[in-house]
Amino acid sequence: MMKKIIILSIALFSISAISCNKFLDEKPASFYTPENYYKSYQQAQNAVNGIYAFTRDFYAAVGLYEEDAMLMLENPTGQAKSDINQSNNNANLRNLAMQTTDLYFNVWWRSSYKGINAANLAIQNIPLISSSIVTDVQKNQLLGQAKFLRAWFYFNLVREFGDVPLVTEPTTSATGLQIPRTATKDVYEKLIVPDLLAAEKSGLPFSDNTGKVAIGAVKSLLAKVYETMAGFPLQQKDKLPLAKQEALDVINSGKYTLYQNYDQFRDAANDNKMENIFMVQFAPAIAGNPMFSFTLPSFSFISNGQQEIGTLLPEDTFFASYSASDKRKQEKQFFFSHAPNFSTGVDVQFKNGQHIYKFWDDVAQASGQYSGKCFPIIRLSDIMLLYAEAQNEADGTADANSYSYINAIRARANLAPLTGLSQDQFRQAVWRERNHELCFENITWFDMVRTRMVYDTKNDAFVPMVGYTFPGNNTAKFQAKHYLFPIPQAEIDANPKLTQNLGY
Incomplete structure (x- = not known):
């Protein structure tokens, strides 16, 4: 297994391949x-x-x-x-x-x-x-x-x-x-x-676990580009078949697999592999990821000196929009509401309710350093849902693959499979799944502007922006x-x- 390679500015660092037993080295280079x-x-x-x-x-x-x-x-x-x-x-x-x-x-x-x-x-x-x-x-x-x-x-x-x-x-x-x-x-x-x-x-290569661009990332981004061109403002509907074909190439490649559980999502050992198709690279002491710190409840003292800022947390009605049986809603899956004080072990109930657990990092929490977890830009779940949406829009009804892909993501979340939906029902089911699965990964806003629809979390419906x-x-x-x-x-x-x- 290869270690991920941190990508650094050529004016500051030179990059060399590293073995699985050697951490990332900072090496000043001449300009x-x-x-x-x-x-x-x-x-x-x-x-x-x-x-x-x-x-x-x-x-x-x-x-x-x-x-x-x-x-x-x-x-x-x-x-x-x-x-x-x-x-x-x-x-x-x-x-x-x-x-x-x-x-x-x-x-x-x-x-x-x-x-x-x-x-x-x-x-x-x-x-x-x-x-x-x-x-x-x-x-x-x-x-x-x-x-x-x-x-x-x-x-x-x-x-x-x-x-x-x-x-x-x-x-x-x-x-x-x-x-x-x-x-x-x-x-x-x-x-x-x-x-x-x-x-x-x-x-x-089709995949690359060092963090460099691979064909899987190229095809995935091309699928996202075509899907966006089919939406607003261009509305080039002829791009939908192209979007679904590029997505299908990635899904059928066998190079990427869904996480079996959400602990695998949080594990830095899985960066640049499994469900991750393209990520922004981070590493402690060289280029740390602040998202763990930003999503920790402010002044909660649940980490070992890590800054606890509380900059980003879920709005109440968004959290409530998850089904009661949705595993992502359960404690310490995508969100959490309490944790032990790092020093005393006494449970701390967060004053503002739910906070984001997606970016939790055990190593950073224990060390107090910035997280080395890479940030996901494209995941397989995104591409599977993209295929389902593009196919439903292009053909007027969802096919077996579309149901298979959305139901695989729902099964991981402990949700019942979907079947027999109309085109509009399936469309909204995919949008809802994208909101719930890909939240806080810089995807929701782009979905909103290409569809010009927003998730009305109070009423669990999609309405014009x-x-x-x-x-x-x-x-x-x-x-x-x-x-x-x-x-x-x-x-x-x-x-x-x-x-x-x-x-x-």
């Missing part, structure tokens, strides 16, 4: 420029490794009040609340009162373009290396990783901000670009889809402008060719 770089396979690999580094920016602590850019995609779902009220960035999202200067918009925009710039640099220069130094097979695999990552960054950008500048050449600065926005449709058709189709033919009011918050009412986030004001100030999204 490279395009003029003295790309002279060996290791340098080319480091260039690609440097792209991965930017994937962590969205899941790492930022700001002054223990904030995390991933919260941009959780707070406005109506399914999240907080133990604390320190951050305007979080409060504005929960109140749907976003400001163009809010921190998270800058992080998603700037880090995405930094990652894109790093990918552009690798994509431009790797083909120029002599084939006597780096073989064509190696080049294609490196380019496949770079193109996947570039497509992933752009896929996030168009879903979050709509039309964005399309940059395909390296620039001297990843921010302050002096070019106008490109239509969302063109970003998909000119870059995202072509990059993924190229990556699909790059010769990468526009006009929906969050449970317990009469001021948070969706408007059409909320389908997109505002373009960061700092970017508009730096680039006069940028325009702001309507309503901001």
